[in-house]
Amino acid sequence: MRCACLPLESLLAPWMSLRRTEEAESLPEVPEVYRARYSALPAAQPLPPLLVLALSQASPGVPVRREQAFRRSRTNFPNHFLHSASQGQDALGEAVYYFEADGEGVVQRVFVFWPLGVLLEGPPNFCHGGCGASLLDDAFGAFTNTRLRSMGLSGQAVTAYLHVDYKAPTPLPGAAVCAATLDRVEGRKVFVRGxxxxxxxxxxxxxxxxxxxxxxxxxxxxxxxxx
Ligand SMILES: CCCCCCCCCC(=O)SCCNC(=O)CCNC(=O)[C@H](O)C(C)(C)COP(=O)(O)OP(=O)(O)OC[C@H]1O[C@@H](n2cnc3c(N)ncnc32)[C@H](O)[C@@H]1OP(=O)(O)O
Known part of the structure; x- marks a missing residue:
């Protein structure tokens, strides 16, 4: 059964089939903290309804700020696992990254929207667990490194371990939002959860x-x- 308020088609289109060349587009300027890894959304690209729903549930009453939504820069990272070979009509679609920062500009949370096509299957009609783990790892990397940059630090941290608990199957085709935030910091160690x-x-x-x-x-x- 499909949801009456957010039909599947509205979740997936136009992100699933979006192919692009950043160089050919005239995009808004992106703040320095985000610029190395992300580019702005084209003015004509709406925010995915599922992302807006996740944001409204996480922060009720807080307006969604479109300028905090980005997509991964393919110019800077043409070979990224999730943003090159894994993308396609029936695989991963175009991700939208939304960063929440505090009054000092320090990143506190990230939400990453992903359209999920049928070629990501593990169990019949459901997403492969390794794919979901990759999406979470990516969100954790986006959060940790952008947070470090927003604090004037290197923004160059890597996964030491990743623990995933699978609570329910993830339907395909569909869409998901990875939410990531800080647990705690101990020196160079950044513990995250999501x-x-x-x-x-x-x-x-x-x-x-x-x-x-x-x-x-x-x-x-x-x-x-x-x-
Ligand atoms: C350019 C844009 C790209 C953005 C990239 C985003 C990343 C995306 C996410 C990824 O997929 S990263 C790829 C997968 N990860 C790796 O390939 C990392 C491979 N591992 C390493 O390179 C090193 O093991 C690591 C950098 C994680 C740690 O090496 P270090 O020599 O810097 O640190 P050290 O081994 O001294 O450990 C530092 C602390 O972390 C702790 N630690 C390290 N690994 C741990 C572990 N697995 N479990 C628990 N604790 C761990 C270690 O005990 C220690 O704690 P204490 O300071 O309290 O003594």
Missing amino acids: ELLVQKPDGTLQASMEANALFVELKEGFASMKK
């Missing part, structure tokens, strides 16, 4: 996956990672 939210037939959101992770800020940045 969930992957999907919409139930009655229109409410449920966490089909819950996760926590440790990110470690690299002493000398990505360039120091050895093969």
Whole structure:
């Protein structure tokens, strides 16, 4: 059964089929904290209704600020696992990243919307667990590194561990929002937690996956990672 308030078609279109070349588009300027990894949404691209629903449930009464929504820069990261080969008509669609920051501009939460196509299957008609874990890891990476940048730090941290609890199947085709936030910080160690939210037939959101992770800020940045 489909939700009466958010039909599946409105969740997926136009993000599922969106292919683009950033260079050809005239996009708004992106604040420095986000610029290295993200680009602005085109003016004509609406915010996904599922993302707006997740934001309104997480922060009731707080207006959604379109300028805090971005997409991954493919110009800067043409080979990113989730934003290159994994994308396609029936696989992953175009993600939308929404960052919440406090009054000082320090990132406090990220919400990442993903359209999910049928080629992401694990159990018949449901999303593969490894795919969901990848989406959560990506949201944790987006949160941790952007938060570090927003604090004037390196923004170069990697996953040390990722723990995922699968609470309910994630239907395909469909859409999900990964929500990530801070648990605690111990020196270079950033502990994060979050969930992957999907919409139930009655229109409410449920966490089909819950996760926590440790990110470690690299002493000398990505360039120091050895093969
Ligand atoms: C450019 C844009 C791209 C954005 C990238 C975003 C990342 C996206 C998410 C990913 O997929 S990252 C890819 C998957 N992760 C890796 O490939 C990381 C591989 N592991 C490493 O490179 C190193 O093990 C690591 C950097 C995580 C840690 O090495 P370090 O030499 O910097 O630190 P060290 O080993 O001394 O550990 C630092 C602290 O973390 C703790 N620690 C490290 N690994 C742990 C672990 N697995 N479990 C618990 N604690 C851990 C360790 O005990 C220690 O705690 P204390 O300071 O309290 O002593």
